[in-house]
Amino acid sequence: MKVQIDKERCKECGLCVANCPKQVISYEEYVNHASYHPVKIDDENCIGCGFCYITCPDGVYHVLGGDK
Amino acid sequence: MAVERKVPAIIDKPMNFCPGCGHGIIIRLIGECLTELGQDQNVIYAIGVGCSSNLGGGLEADRLHCCHGRAAAVATGMKRVNKENIVLTYQGDGDAYCIGIAESLNAAYRNENITVITINNTNFGMTGGQMSVTTMEGQKTSTSKLGRNCDVTGFPMKFPEMVASQFNVAYAARGSVDKPQNIIKLKAYIKNAIEAQMNGEGYSIVEVLSPCPINWGMTPSQSMEHIRDVVMPYFPIGVLKERGEKA
Numbered sequence: 108m109k110v111q112i113d114k115e116r117c118k119e120c121g122l123c124v125a126n127c128p129k130q131v132i133s134y135e136e137y138v139n140h141a142s143y144h145p146v147k148i149d150d151e152n153c154i155g156c157g158f159c160y161i162t163c164p165d166g167v168y169h170v171l172g173g174d175k
Numbered sequence: 176m177a178v179e180r181k182v183p184a185i186i187d188k189p190m191n192f193c194p195g196c197g198h199g200i201i202i203r204l205i206g207e208c209l210t211e212l213g214q215d216q217n218v219i220y221a222i223g224v225g226c227s228s229n230l231g232g233g234l235e236a237d238r239l240h241c242c243h244g245r246a247a248a249v250a251t252g253m254k255r256v257n258k259e260n261i262v263l264t265y266q267g268d269g270d271a272y273c274i275g276i277a278e279s280l281n282a283a284y285r286n287e288n289i290t291v292i293t294i295n296n297t298n299f300g301m302t303g304g305q306m307s308v309t310t311m312e313g314q315k316t317s318t319s320k321l322g323r324n325c326d327v328t329g330f331p332m333k334f335p336e337m338v339a340s341q342f343n344v345a346y347a348a349r350g351s352v353d354k355p356q357n358i359i360k361l362k363a364y365i366k367n368a369i370e371a372q373m374n375g376e377g378y379s380i381v382e383v384l385s386p387c388p389i390n391w392g393m394t395p396s397q398s399m400e401h402i403r404d405v406v407m408p409y410f411p412i413g414v415l416k417e418r419g420e421k422a
Contacts, residue, residue, distance in 0.1 A: 115189075118193075118195075119194060120194040120195035120388075120395040121195070121395055121396055122195060122396065122399070125395075125396045126355055143194070154177075155177025156177070157177065157178060157180045160180040161180075161200075161358050161359065162200070162354075162355055163199070163200075164195065164196055164199025164203075165189070165199050166182040166186075166199070166203065168180070169180070169182070170177055170179060170180040170181070171177065171179060172178050172179025172180070173177065
């Protein structure tokens with residue numbers, strides 16, 4: 108895993124989805140406590156660039172860093 | 176190899192902004208700059224009234240929720256008494272430029288050693304999207320139903336240009352949160368502004384072009400395009416006054 112997601116904070120604004128260079132971010136089927144569909148990441152194709160972290164207004168992402 | 180990126184501890188709490196609002200990005204950038212400069216335990220925020228007030232709920236730092244528009248005046252007092260602290264104001268365009276234009280201008284005129292961060296979303300966001308002094312020509316708001324008529328209401332105000340050209344301020348810049356490249360540039364502007372205060376150079380201001388998807392009637396992605404296509408041509412981003420240019 109390269110990026111940790113705090114699903115309860117996501118407000119489904121879609122800024123990370125629009126800015127992800129690898130297009131690996133999509134939405135979960137379920138809704139969180141605030142009734143938004145939180146984001147999920149396809150870990151296989153994620154490159155850990157951090158664009159999701161940079162564009163997220165709600166602190167959903169934690170890019171883990173390191174080799175993996 | 177990926178670089179670790181984590182929301183700084185001083186603002187690591189959920190905040191009540193609308194989905195896609197730019198405030199969250201700007202608040203995080205300020206937190207990152209303060210942490211990197213080692214000032215995150217040494218900061219006092221003067222928070223304005225409006226959407227900017229939501230900052231208070233997410234912050235783990237000293238702050239005062241100022242009267243409407245008066246954050247620059249309150250910050251003046253804070254800084255004069257606590258010279259070793261970093262004092263930041265965090266205001267919206269309606270707060271700093273409409274209601275508090277006297278306080279904002281006078282703080283710049285006196286070249287107070289404070290850092291002013293203003294969020295320009297071209298309307299009064301919290302109260303329902305009324306027209307402000309930065310509303311674009313032709314923009315429809317709840318108090319300009321047919322679009323802003325600049326022949327009657329004047330043209331959108333460029334406050335950082337005003338203080339950069341007229342007053343002896345230390346640093347003035349305008350950034351935007353419309354895309355990752357501009358967010359990274361904006362972080363450099365905010366860092367410079369805080370460093371200017373740390374070195375005692377005087378008044379520093381960073382205006383940020385931010386989206387208001389709810390009141391603009393757009394999706395978050397559309398509102399970022401709106402900033403690029405409509406707002407940025409009138410409010411150009413970049414450094415308006417470099418540090419060291421001060422007379």
